[in-house]
Amino acid sequence: xxxxxxxxxLSKSFRTxxxxxxxxxxxxxxxxxxxxxISLIGPSGCGKSTLLRIIADLIAPSSGTIxxxxxxxxxxxxxxxxGFVFQNATLYDWRTVIKNVELPLExxxxxxxxxxxxxxxxLAMVELAGFEDKYPWQLSGGMQQRVSIARALAFQPRxxxxxxxxxxxxxxxxxxxxxxxxRIWTEMNEMSVIFVTHSxxxxxxxxxxxxVLSPRPGRIAEIIDIDLPQPRTPETRDSDAYFHLTxxxxxxxxxxxxxxxxxx
Amino acid sequence: xxxxxxxxxxxxxxxxxxxxxxxxxxxxxxxxxxxGVAILLxxxxxxxxxxxxxxxxxxxxxxxxxxxxxxxxxxVMLLALSAxxxxxxxxxxxxxxxKMGGVVIVIAYTLYMVVAILFRVxxxxxxxNIDAAVFTERxxxxxxxxxxxxxxxxxxxxxxxxxLTVFIWWTPFLRxxxxxxxxxxxxxxxxVAVLVxxxxxxxxxxxxxxxxxxPRPSVIAAAFIETxxxxxxxxxxxxxxxxWGFIFGCGAxxxxxIFAARFTSFSRALLPVAIMVNAIPIIALAPIFNNWxxxxxxxxxxxxxxxxxxxxxxxxxxxxxxAVDTLSLELMRSYAATPLAIFRxxxxxxxxxxxxxxxxxxxxxxxxxxxVSEYFGxxxxxxxxxxxxxxxxxxxxxxxxxxxxxxxFGIMFYLAVSAVERALMRWHPSFREK
Numbered sequence: 251x252x253x254x255x256x257x258x259x260l261s262k263s264f265r266t267x268x269x270x271x272x273x274x275x276x277x278x279x280x281x282x283x284x285x286x287x288i289s290l291i292g293p294s295g296c297g298k299s300t301l302l303r304i305i306a307d308l309i310a311p312s313s314g315t316i317x318x319x320x321x322x323x324x325x326x327x328x329x330x331x332x333g334f335v336f337q338n339a340t341l342y343d344w345r346t347v348i349k350n351v352e353l354p355l356e357x358x359x360x361x362x363x364x365x366x367x368x369x370x371x372x373l374a375m376v377e378l379a380g381f382e383d384k385y386p387w388q389l390s391g392g393m394q395q396r397v398s399i400a401r402a403l404a405f406q407p408r409x410x411x412x413x414x415x416x417x418x419x420x421x422x423x424x425x426x427x428x429x430x431x432x433r434i435w436t437e438m439n440e441m442s443v444i445f446v447t448h449s450x451x452x453x454x455x456x457x458x459x460x461x462v463l464s465p466r467p468g469r470i471a472e473i474i475d476i477d478l479p480q481p482r483t484p485e486t487r488d489s490d491a492y493f494h495l496t497x498x499x500x501x502x503x504x505x506x507x508x509x510x511x512x513x514x
Numbered sequence: 515x516x517x518x519x520x521x522x523x524x525x526x527x528x529x530x531x532x533x534x535x536x537x538x539x540x541x542x543x544x545x546x547x548x549x550g551v552a553i554l555l556x557x558x559x560x561x562x563x564x565x566x567x568x569x570x571x572x573x574x575x576x577x578x579x580x581x582x583x584x585x586x587x588x589x590v591m592l593l594a595l596s597a598x599x600x601x602x603x604x605x606x607x608x609x610x611x612x613k614m615g616g617v618v619i620v621i622a623y624t625l626y627m628v629v630a631i632l633f634r635v636x637x638x639x640x641x642x643n644i645d646a647a648v649f650t651e652r653x654x655x656x657x658x659x660x661x662x663x664x665x666x667x668x669x670x671x672x673x674x675x676x677x678l679t680v681f682i683w684w685t686p687f688l689r690x691x692x693x694x695x696x697x698x699x700x701x702x703x704x705x706v707a708v709l710v711x712x713x714x715x716x717x718x719x720x721x722x723x724x725x726x727x728x729p730r731p732s733v734i735a736a737a738f739i740e741t742x743x744x745x746x747x748x749x750x751x752x753x754x755x756x757x758w759g760f761i762f763g764c765g766a767x768x769x770x771x772i773f774a775a776r777f778t779s780f781s782r783a784l785l786p787v788a789i790m791v792n793a794i795p796i797i798a799l800a801p802i803f804n805n806w807x808x809x810x811x812x813x814x815x816x817x818x819x820x821x822x823x824x825x826x827x828x829x830x831x832x833x834x835x836x837a838v839d840t841l842s843l844e845l846m847r848s849y850a851a852t853p854l855a856i857f858r859x860x861x862x863x864x865x866x867x868x869x870x871x872x873x874x875x876x877x878x879x880x881x882x883x884x885x886v887s888e889y890f891g892x893x894x895x896x897x898x899x900x901x902x903x904x905x906x907x908x909x910x911x912x913x914x915x916x917x918x919x920x921x922x923f924g925i926m927f928y929l930a931v932s933a934v935e936r937a938l939m940r941w942h943p944s945f946r947e948k
Binding site: 303306328330338340342343345354387 | 839841844845846847849850851852855859866939942
């Protein structure tokens with residue numbers, strides 16, 4: 251399997267408004283292989299979203315090196331190598347559902363027929379066929395997030411970056427969305443996903459590897475291989491192996507939270 | 515389906531026709547927008563018929579309201595516009611011969627009037643052997659009155675058929691429940707308005723306030739009805755200054771706003787100054803503008819309107835273009851979108867609500883500036899001059915009637931901009947249908 255992301259000694263510090271500096275990420279070394287589903291998990295403020303944004307070239311690291319598809323992240327962004335799904339759906343209010351999915355295709359100069367074809371295909375995949383001409387406000391939160399996933403995948407990137415995409419959804423919807431996401435990941439053959447979450451259950455259920463980050467400065471505390479059999483089904487959540495792995499992630503998180511106290 | 519059949523058995527013939535023939539074409543349109551278009555269209559059909567016939571234009575009061583030469587082409591263009599809106603998308607009538615017939619009649623009448631009034635080619639007049647010059651000149655002893663009367667009857671039948679078509683498709687008699695609902699919703703404000711008018715009338719009678727201090731509403735209404743042809747003409751002249759000033763001022767405001775928002779440092783420097791200048795009562799500069807651009811032409815009026823409309827538009831445009839959600843911007847960055855694409859697909863739609871809020875404020879400012887600037891001299895054909903003149907001659911009911919006409923123009927200006935806003939921003943929360 252080819253390596254698509256390589257991070258060496260990545261660090262990031264922010265300067266806050268009062269002039270002090272916050273050390274968000276410290277010495278991150280991580281490789282991501284083609285087709286992996288990686289979850290970044292950690293307490294709030296551990297820099298997991300920052301790490302995702304560095305991969306996406308939405309912010310620059312303070313030190314260390316990173317390559318995406320063997321290129322600097324800026325080049326990868328300009329080559330449209332990844333799709334990004336934000337915490338809230340970030341749909342444009344003035345566009346209908348289908349026009350929202352077509353947005354990246356418009357920017358990337360796809361023809362009108364290609365745009366329409368791809369957008370309909372993607373909407374069918376996230377099971378929103380028939381909602382093409384609705385406006386975002388006419389959809390529920392879960393449906394909006396599905397549109398945003400369809401939009402991120404419309405131009406068929408090989409890498410999907412997701413920043414707590416289901417954080418705002420209720421537990422039932424979230425579990426259904428988890429299954430949807432796994433199905434999509436399987437359909438999009440060999441696509442890699444980097445998934446930021448603070449739900450242990452979600453991380454274990456979805457991932458092939460879970461990266462546990464410690465809080466301030468964010469360091470990799472532990473990387474846990476999730477060797478649950480594929481494809482994962484709702485029954486997976488009932489297996490002993492699943493319980494065992496969620497406990498391991500919980501202990502990994504707790505170990506580092508205990509030393510810092512539960513001040514988050 | 516069975517429900518529909520049952521329903522039809524018990525409904526009167528008229529309603530059945532409506533449900534089976536008309537409703538499927540027009541759709542179950544429950545908004546009052548269609549009523550607005552229909553009323554406007556009926557009014558414009560009547561107005562164009564009057565403009566087109568010298569006997570009506572010079573000898574009836576309604577006709578003489580449209581004697582202003584620059585108003586006439588605008589009336590025809592409004593007719594074409596509202597006919598186009600009324601006709602709607604071809605898909606809605608191609609399948610239905612009834613609607614098709616209505617569309618043909620209304621389009622034919624509209625085209626006839628566009629040709630006759632805009633291009634001065636009078637087809638019926640030519641067929642009746644009436645000299646084309648007769649239609650554009652005042653009536654004299656040589657005017658062929660019999661020919662014109664025949665012409666009036668023929669065009670009157672055309673206008674009548676067009677109006678009847680519009681009325682049949684409008685079916686206001688089947689929308690009574692809609693109107694009752696609308697009346698019920700606006701009952702409170704209507705009552706307040708009626709109460710204000712009644713107490714105004716009553717208080718003047720009780721305290722015997724002199725008419726030159728404050729005329730009764732009924733007196734103002736009488737003066738308005740008596741002089742409305744002149745008021746329309748004067749109002750139109752003033753409105754033109756307001757409109758051109760609005761177009762130049764708001765156009766320049768939007769363009770500089772776009773330019774300023776493109777260069778953050780420039781807009782940071784410009785915005786506080788613009789906000790400060792906006793706080794100055796610019797209208798006070800009207801006499802100085804008269805000095806700069808000449809008191810007698812309308813340039814000085816248009817200029818002061820433009821300056822007044824410029825600053826709020828500029829400020830709102832900059833705000834709308836820069837107040838963009840961070841995540842929406844990051845989304846664009848993740849697509850490696852060009853600055854032009856970000857502008858067209860994110861910043862501009864995001865700014866539209868801000869820009870239209872400013873434009874609506876600017877309509878009111880423009881009318882104020884256009885009227886007040888006339889107080890300081892210049893053309894004698896405008897409303898501002900008329901208000902000042904009437905007040906100076908103690909003709910206060912006439913002055914109040916002019917103020918009423920100014921309000922009507924102001925309200926229509928505002929509504930027109932609102933309609934454009936509504937058409938461009940159907941997605942916006944304030945226009946979401948329930």
